[in-house]
Amino acid sequence: MKKQLHEAIQYPDEAFPSIMYIHTNRGSIPKGRGVNDLHWHEELQMTLVTKGNLTIRINGVDYGLGTGQAIFINKSVLHTVTQLSPDGEYVSFNFPEKLLAFYSDSVMERNHVLPYTNSYLLSLVIKGDAEWQEQILQILWEMKKKFERKESWGWQYEISIHTVQLWLILISNISLSSEQSSKHSRLQQERLQLMLSFIHQNYMNPITLKEIADVAHLSVSECARSFKKSIRMTPYDYLVKYRIKKSCELLETTEYTVTEIARIVGFNHVNHFIQSFKKQRDITPKEYRKIRNEQTPS
Numbered sequence: 687m688k689k690q691l692h693e694a695i696q697y698p699d700e701a702f703p704s705i706m707y708i709h710t711n712r713g714s715i716p717k718g719r720g721v722n723d724l725h726w727h728e729e730l731q732m733t734l735v736t737k738g739n740l741t742i743r744i745n746g747v748d749y750g751l752g753t754g755q756a757i758f759i760n761k762s763v764l765h766t767v768t769q770l771s772p773d774g775e776y777v778s779f780n781f782p783e784k785l786l787a788f789y790s791d792s793v794m795e796r797n798h799v800l801p802y803t804n805s806y807l808l809s810l811v812i813k814g815d816a817e818w819q820e821q822i823l824q825i826l827w828e829m830k831k832k833f834e835r836k837e838s839w840g841w842q843y844e845i846s847i848h849t850v851q852l853w854l855i856l857i858s859n860i861s862l863s864s865e866q867s868s869k870h871s872r873l874q875q876e877r878l879q880l881m882l883s884f885i886h887q888n889y890m891n892p893i894t895l896k897e898i899a900d901v902a903h904l905s906v907s908e909c910a911r912s913f914k915k916s917i918r919m920t921p922y923d924y925l926v927k928y929r930i931k932k933s934c935e936l937l938e939t940t941e942y943t944v945t946e947i948a949r950i951v952g953f954n955h956v957n958h959f960i961q962s963f964k965k966q967r968d969i970t971p972k973e974y975r976k977i978r979n980e981q982t983p984s
Contacts, residue, residue: 691764691882693719693727695780702842703729704781704849706833711770718778724766724917726879729780730803731759732852734826738774742767744809745871746916751776756812756826758856763808764875764882764916777830785846786853798857805862806872818859825852877902878916881909882924889928890952895921929953930966937975944971 697703698716707718714720733742734756742749742757744765749757759765761783770776783803787795812819829848832841884901885893898921899909913921929951936947948959963971 691725691879691886693725695727695729703785704779704842704845706830707778707780708775709767709770709778710775711772721767721770724764724882726762726764727780728761729782730761732779732826733757733759733776734779734823734830735774735776736830737776738771739769740767740771740774740776741769743917745875746918749809749811751811751813754823755814756823758810758812760805760807760809761803762875762879764879765809777826779826779829779849781849786850798854801862802857802860806869807860807862808871808875810856810860816859818855821855822852825855874912874916877904878912881912881921885921885925885928889925889932890950892952892954893925925952926962927966930963933959933963933971934967934974937971938978947971 695705695718696716697705705716707720708715709718709720711721719725733751735751735753737753739750739752742751742765744759744763748768751757767776783795783799784790786799789795812822814820814823825848829845829852832838832844832848835841838844880902881898881904884898888897895906895909899906902909902912904912910920913919913924917924919927933947933951936942936950937944940947942950944960945956948956951959953959953962960970963969963974967974969977
């Protein structure tokens with residue numbers, strides 16, 4: 687399966703569109719996009735650090751959060767947790783904006799949901815510095831408990847009430863900015879998503895910097911600046927990193943030779959592939975495959 691930037695969230699129950707992910711350095715429960723996995727989704731997200739510290743990157747800005755602190759991430763915003771304490775843990779609550787609207791075209795949706803979810807607001811850190819932030823953090827801890835005790839009667843109502851309560855507190859305490867800088871941030875997000883998606887769809891072919899820039903109608907220099915600012919690497923470095931990521935999947939799941947895999951993921955020369963792989967993973971592709979095979983239960 688081709689892994690894209692866009693995460694299509696699979697709710698355990700499609701009739702109740704709300705989910706809680708528990709993320710650690712070992713992975714996510716249920717399976718989802720965790721540490722060092724750049725992505726975006728159509729749902730709104732509240733992330734609460736339950737143990738340790740993390741750094742989350744949104745539009746090139748790093749936010750550090752400690753235990754008991756949280757961050758709101760708006761829909762369609764690229765984000766990735768770049769660092770998590772060795773024993774760290776965080777939970778993410780994802781839900782669609784329609785959960786806050788009660789029904790389509792309601793006064794709540796028109797006045798209190800869409801103006802915020804369609805705004806230039808990308809994210810909001812909630813550290814507990816004010817009373818309203820403390821209230822939100824308490825609600826998030828409560829939601830975590832409710833998700834863990836799903837068997838209690840009417841728990842979906844309780845989660846929904848908490849979610850709406852949390853939203854009302856949030857929008858009561860923020861002012862929407864129409865500043866040019868906010869518009870620029872959102873536009874930058876959209877352009878970057880176009881360029882990253884182009885790389886994800888064409889990584890197996892020779893790609894030029896100009897082709898990447900053209901997708902977002904940018905100059906080559908502006909394209910390079912956008913990558914540097916938002917994901918702290920050049921377009922070429924990102925392309926190589928993504929090719930290596932795809933090669934790992936093939937090394938784990940297929941019997942292709944290293945030379946065949948190098949060609950499949952877009953490297954012209956196997957030596958360049960091996961050097962790039964070793965630079966990123968500190969081992970050769972063959973060593974990576976051997977270690978993974980030993981870890982896989984027979």
